[in-house]
Amino acid sequence: MKQKPIYGVMAEFETPEQVLEAARRTRDAGYRSIDAFSPIPVEGLAEAVGFDWTALPIFVFLGGLFGGCTGFGMCWYANVISFPLNVGGKPYNSWPMWIPITFELTILGASLTAVLGMLALNGLPTPYHPTFNVPRFAMASTDRFFLCIKAKDKKFDLAQAKAFLEGLHPHGVYEIED
Amino acid sequence: MDSEGSRNIAGVTEPEPIIGPGHTFETVTDKISSIVLRGGTTPGWVFGFLIAFSLLMLLNLVVTLLMIKGVGIWGIRVPTAWGFAIVNFVWWIGIGHAGTLISAILLLLHQKWRTSINRFAEAMTIFAVMCAGMFPLLHMGRPWLFFYLMPYPNPMWMWPQFRSPLVWDVFAVSTYFTVSLLFWFVGLIPDLATLRDRAKSKAAKIIYGMLSMGWRGSAVHWSRYETASLLLAGLATPLVVSVHTVVSFDFTIGIIPGWHTTIFPPYFVAGAIYSGFAMVLTLAIPIRKYYHLEDLVTMRHLETMAKVMLATGLIVAYGYAIEAFMAYYSGDANERYMMWNRIHGPYRGLYFMLIACNIVIPQSLWSRRVRRSIPMLFFVSLVVNTGMWLERFVIVVISLSRDFIPSSWAVYLPTKWDWATYLGTFGLFFTLFYLFIRFLPMISIVEVRSLVHETSEEKPHS
Incomplete structure (x- = not known):
């Protein structure tokens, strides 16, 4: 069977504080292509995933x-x-x-x-986005917080990234098919 | 209006919570979205919608008749060429001021209590501006030539008269409508994404999916989203003030007695907020009861809105007093006669009703008992709505029906078609409103979730 391409890996968290802390640690670990998803705007989360200013x-x-x-x-x-x-x-x-x-x-x-x-x-409207391939991601618009390391990151290695995210004590870690 | 005020001033009681106890992200999301996704089409909704839709059909009938026969079916006769159409235009657009005020000015002032009411107040704004916009178009007599108001290259080589407040009105009202719609839609995007993710039926998933444009709550998106919301709020704030100011210019730039006065812009804006809040209360009270939203739209919301009404009502009362004083102080015979005519002329009954509705009865809101009694509050909100309509009638009709030359005086009386047009716009308003509460989340889910998060942070151990 042909291996499907991977967009990245994603970890699920329960509170905004957890995802904020996780985002900071992921960035400290050297990952640069990361993004976080939340049902409410979380102060400092955009900065934590490396977003500094907007025009x-x-x-x-x-x-x-x-x-x-x-x-x-x-x-x-x-x-x-x-x-x-x-x-x-x-x-x-x-x-x-x-x-x-x-x-x-x-x-x-x-x-x-x-x-x-x-x-x-923001690149909207986006008719298709790989993150929606994760069934649990539907909860990102209700009460769950997600952190994603994208495969395009220079440091990305599927097994390592998964292990790293597991180390942040998330509720779950999922692979995102592209 | 201060959200922390009751703690500081009263010194005895903690402020009431803005949302009921025990709510989590999940419960508020479920509560609001289930009205749309699972609440379905209840008999009460169908009944109300049918009444509204019948009135909308009445509007259809009147507009058709108006197209065939012309504005002569209305009671407008020289000298009163601005009858019900302008009265209703100003009334509806005044109502349309509360929504943007609640969502823009109160956002900038960090008034958290706005979160549960801003969504439907904004919807109310948009629908009210639609109703308002119909009247000047119909009043033109040949509505199909409305595009003459727009600056466009045309074979007559003509431009609109850019020095006329009526043309300013076109720009002000259409800008206000566009910006209110944008603001409302931007607020809806994350909530539409919630509906998309929670919808069970395929059709709902597709429609909400398209409307939410692939929103996925990315932190970077949120950051730009919040920047855009704040900028929009900052832009909408002066816009709200400017719209009713421009509407008041329609009057003040004319030289008719009772119109040519500098107090009109602030007094019109205060009146608009007054009537807007009255309408929000009129709508919020039955809706929170019918959909059991008492723990989201709490007593505290109703009480705060009552206080805003009381405050703006006092500004309006001050406006009335200054109007009368300036008529006297100007020494101008026509201005003085205008005031005398309001009190003694053929429309004196309406003038005294106006004073009763807008000044006397709302003073009952000083009493905490009245502010916390839902029937009383509902009654006062209806009274203020009526009073504000009477105010516009008094300004438009009394001044026009008796101007400078007694030989041209005439009493204006509306015809049944005037009333039918007015009722018909209620049909339009409520039809849209019923569709809104059925198909869109009437309370901002995202903002209520943020509120839940903030309140849980304040009291982490309770």
């Missing part, structure tokens, strides 16, 4: 800037360049009147970037 706030700022410039630019272009209309000698570029639209489009641009940027950076 999302920068994108959101740029999105807001783009929205605001679009709003102001549109009002200005319509009333100064495209269709100037002299009403009682009032200035064409009556900028205080552009503020509400500028503001609304700033918020719209930033919010759309925040949501779409978050999804894009």
